[in-house]
Amino acid sequence: MLYGDNATHFYTSWTTDNFWKTGCFNVRCPGFIQIDKRKIYLGGRVSNISVYGGPIFEIPITLTLDPMTKSWWLSSGQTSIGYFPAALFKNFESASVVGWGGRTRTDVGNTSPEMGSGYFPDRKMTHSCYFRSALIEDESRKIFPPKPDQTSSFSDVTKCYGVIYYGDQGGYLGAVLLFGGPGRVCGD
Structure with a gap:
């Protein structure tokens, strides 16, 4: 297990070859640059969990390309969490597939x-x-x-x-x- 428990965690990952030789979760290797560690941090437990037929909790997430640096920024609401540097991916100035x-x-x-x-x-x-x-x-x-x-x-x-x-x-x-x-x- 990545976190040693069965809880829900906020995470990100990256790869350039579908995790055959490259890739990483959160900041466990060079790649994603986290700039906010106080409000939201990668790997952190998600405390408010929706319940079937009951209360619903949402996390607003955006992933946006910075047109100047070509880095991809991850944000939640008004909080910038960090970014994937342009140098991490070859020819990744746009995305032809989003998931x-x-x-x-x-x-x-x-x-x-x-x-x-x-x-x-x-x-x-x-x-x-x-x-x-x-x-x-x-x-x-x-x-x-x-x-x-x-x-x-x-x-x-x-x-x-x-x-x-x-x-x-x-x-x-x-x-x-x-x-x-x-x-x-x-x-x-």
Whole structure:
């Protein structure tokens, strides 16, 4: 286990080759530069956890390209957490693919953990993990929600975890993506 417990943690990771030879979580190796360590720090436990059918807690997250430095800045609300330096990635002055979702991890042969509330997405944001107001920014700095034909959903173990992009729901919700699942015995 990365943190030695079963709690939910705020983390980031990077790789240039899908974690074959490069990549790192948080600041465990050179890469992500964390500038705020008092309000939000990578690896920190998330204390307010939503409950199925009950209270919902949200964390506002943005990842933005600085047009001058070409570094990618991670922020939560008005707090800049840190950045991925431009030198970390070759030719990464723009992104042709953007992803939202979740990740679980267990040792081979062990039961896979729940993701989110442990329920598959079902159009009800009170039932599974979600992203709302999922937006992308193009080269001209225009911000917009991805159209359904611009998206694809991926789960490497569909019997244990699901993901559905519902598109732009308008108003407060904006573009919505729901994901999660019960885990259990998922295979290798």
